[in-house]
Amino acid sequence: MKKALFSKVAGSLLLSAGLFASGAASAQSTLTFNADGNASFTAEHAWSDDVNIDTYLxxxxxxxxxxxTAVVGRTTINGARLANYAITDIQFFWEADDGNRTDLETVFTTDGGIEFYPVEALSAGSYGFTVTGNTLTANTGGIYTGTLNLAPVPEPTIYAMLAVGIGLLAFTARRKTDNKLG
Structure with missing residues (x-):
């Protein structure tokens, strides 16, 4: 009995130490995109009254x-499932070669889930975003996770080919309905 209790206490202490270490180490991370253009990000923070700002490049x-999109973790306390983290803002930025950052106009919404995106398309270059938030439940760490997707903007030649194709379809359809031609 004592051994089982000791192992649970030791496990709890190790988990708490991991949360504290991950909270202190949350500076910035570089995202890696898969073949579909998706990258995942996540952060854990120990309980604190401080605001956390995580940067993803x-x-x-x-x-x-x-x-x-992003979601926050939940914790069960006294039978109630409570959010254990609150994301209060997400802001995109462009990073120049000299390291200077310029904020981009960003949409951040929590209606029906957390969504965020820059208003304008991103041209080739270095970018990032910051996630601002805080833990909610006293003496309990918090976590969030999310996905960023990059979708290429079609080139003008693609739109030109689309217009020519639609024009040919319209010409063919008109020709079939014109009794004078046939």
């Missing part, structure tokens, strides 16, 4: 639209 090779 990424590069864009070709002009792309960026959009992201």
């Amino acid at each position: 990424f590069d864009v090779d070709t002009t792309s639209w960026a959009s992201g």
Whole structure:
């Protein structure tokens, strides 16, 4: 009995130490995108009255639209499932070669879930975003996770080919309905 209790206490202490270490180490991370253009991000924070700001960096090779979603963790306390973290803002930025950052106009909404995206498409270059938030439940750590997607913006030649194709379809349809031609 004592051994089982000791192992649970030791496990709890190790988990708490991990939360404290991860909270202190939350500076910035570089995102890696898969073949579908998706990258995942996550952060854990120990209980604190302080605001946490996590930074995620990424590069864009070709002009792309960026959009992201995030969810916060939940903790069961006294039978109630409570959110253990609150994301209060997400802000995109462009990073120049000299390290200077310029904030981009960003939409951040929590209606029906957390969504965020820059208003304009991102051209080739170095970018990032910051996630601002805080833990909610006293003496309990918090966590969030999310996904960022980059979707290439079609080039003008693609729109031109689309217009020509629609024009040919319209011409063919008109020709079949014109009794004078046939």
